[in-house]
Amino acid sequence: MTPCVQAFPDPATSTVTYVVYEAAGSPCAIIDAVLDYEPQSGRTSTHSADRVIRFVNEQDLQVQWLLETHAHADHISAAAYLRKQVGGAIAIGEHIRSVQAVFERLFNLEPAMSPMSSDPALFDHLFADGDTFQVGTLTGRVMHVPGHTPADVAYLFDGMAFMGDTLFMPDVGTARCDFPGGDARTLYESIGKLLDLPPQTRLFACHDYPPDGRETRWETTVGEQRAANIHVRDGITVGEFVAMRTARDATLGPPALIIPSIQLNIRAGVFPPSESNGVSYLKLPLNAF
Numbered sequence: 399m400t401p402c403v404q405a406f407p408d409p410a411t412s413t414v415t416y417v418v419y420e421a422a423g424s425p426c427a428i429i430d431a432v433l434d435y436e437p438q439s440g441r442t443s444t445h446s447a448d449r450v451i452r453f454v455n456e457q458d459l460q461v462q463w464l465l466e467t468h469a470h471a472d473h474i475s476a477a478a479y480l481r482k483q484v485g486g487a488i489a490i491g492e493h494i495r496s497v498q499a500v501f502e503r504l505f506n507l508e509p510a511m512s513p514m515s516s517d518p519a520l521f522d523h524l525f526a527d528g529d530t531f532q533v534g535t536l537t538g539r540v541m542h543v544p545g546h547t548p549a550d551v552a553y554l555f556d557g558m559a560f561m562g563d564t565l566f567m568p569d570v571g572t573a574r575c576d577f578p579g580g581d582a583r584t585l586y587e588s589i590g591k592l593l594d595l596p597p598q599t600r601l602f603a604c605h606d607y608p609p610d611g612r613e614t615r616w617e618t619t620v621g622e623q624r625a626a627n628i629h630v631r632d633g634i635t636v637g638e639f640v641a642m643r644t645a646r647d648a649t650l651g652p653p654a655l656i657i658p659s660i661q662l663n664i665r666a667g668v669f670p671p672s673e674s675n676g677v678s679y680l681k682l683p684l685n686a687f
Contacts, residue, residue: 401536401555403602404453407614408432408446411473411655412605414616415450416560418533418553419459425534426454427463428486429553429560430604431476433667435658440680447476451483461486462533467562467604468550469497471577471660472653475667487522488666489531491542491551494524498664500578505661505681521666525551543592545585546573552592558600564588566603567615568622571629572639574647582643586636593630597621652687 399420406415411432419426428450434443454461464477464486477488501507525531527542539554543564552561563573564585572589575582592601599620606614624632630639653659661680662669669678 399536400557401533403558405602405616406446406450406453407606407616408473409614410434412607412614413470413473414602414604414606415446416602417450417453417459418536418538418555418560419457420534420536423458424460425462426457426459427465427533427538427553428454428461428477428480429465430467430470430562431464431480433474433476433479433662435474435655437655437658440658442474444476444479447479447483450476450480454484463531463538464488465553465560466490466663466666467552467560468547469494469660469663470563470604471656471663472605473655474659475663478665478667478669488520489523489525490521490666491540491549492524492526493542493544493549494521494664496579497547497549501660501664504686505683507681520668527551541591543588544579545575545581545583545588547577548579550588554595557596557598558602559592559595560602560604561592562604564592565601565618565623565627565630567606567608567618568626568631569609569612569628570607571627572643574650575643576647576650582640582647583636585643586630586639589630593620593624595620597624656687657682 401418404417413432415431416429432446461484525540529540531538541552543550543552546563552559575585597620601618603616672678
């Protein structure tokens with residue numbers, strides 16, 4: 399059965415959260431949920447996540463999975479908040495371990511904060527490439543698509559794929575590859591795996607950055623990408639792509655929310671333990687990025 403998909407775009411971070419389900423009253427999966435964050439004050443809020451919760455309740459859905467395509471650097475995950483409110487198991491690709499190890503060193507995380515600890519409040523499940531899972535009667539499949547980061551995965555259902563940051567809309571192109579463990583050649587190969595799917599396969603992006611004032615879009619197809627993606631349409635070689643991507647990435651600054659986002663997202667969105675004054679803290683590494 400073809401799944402139903404409800405999208406929730408977040409203008410503040412240009413992120414799109416998805417709810418995937420069979421029908422009203424069925425189990426569902428929530429993909430790449432957003433926790434609102436005000437960088438000036440360090441204050442979080444749940445407006446975006448609460449929109450998703452209202453939809454889940456209105457449709458009488460049972461949350462089975464809270465899926466992350468990777469450890470995002472541009473928004474904070476609301477997975478931990480959603481788990482408390484509506485249940486579901488938080489899952490991500492197994493290569494998150496390598497991302498955790500890099501940023502554990504960078505932020506010099508104390509043992510209580512360490513994502514490598516046995517803290518049960520972190521991810522509930524780590525997927526390997528090719529794993530399958532159920533959302534009620536719907537079957538999902540995990541495709542490892544590294545390149546943007548080592549840990550990126552896409553979630554495939556019947557006739558559709560939720561591809562995280564691997565590809566954007568055809569007039570935007572592809573994800574950057576200059577994060578730790580990222581690699582343009584690897585991304586080209588991962589994109590090839592997605593574009594080997596049938597041409598009519600629906601592709602859902604995690605972000606859209608509309609050029610020239612066009613309206614926000616988040617759905618495309620394999621056929622559209624192969625014909626028109628400005629970075630990887632048919633006929634563009636791996637050498638051409640690597641040269642373009644490397645030159646472009648050299649001009650990009652860090653995402654605005656990378657420091658809070660990474661620290662929380664390698665912990666499945668779970669806040670660090672409160673200190674003796676009852677306040678939870680993040681770190682700001684100086685001259686490290």
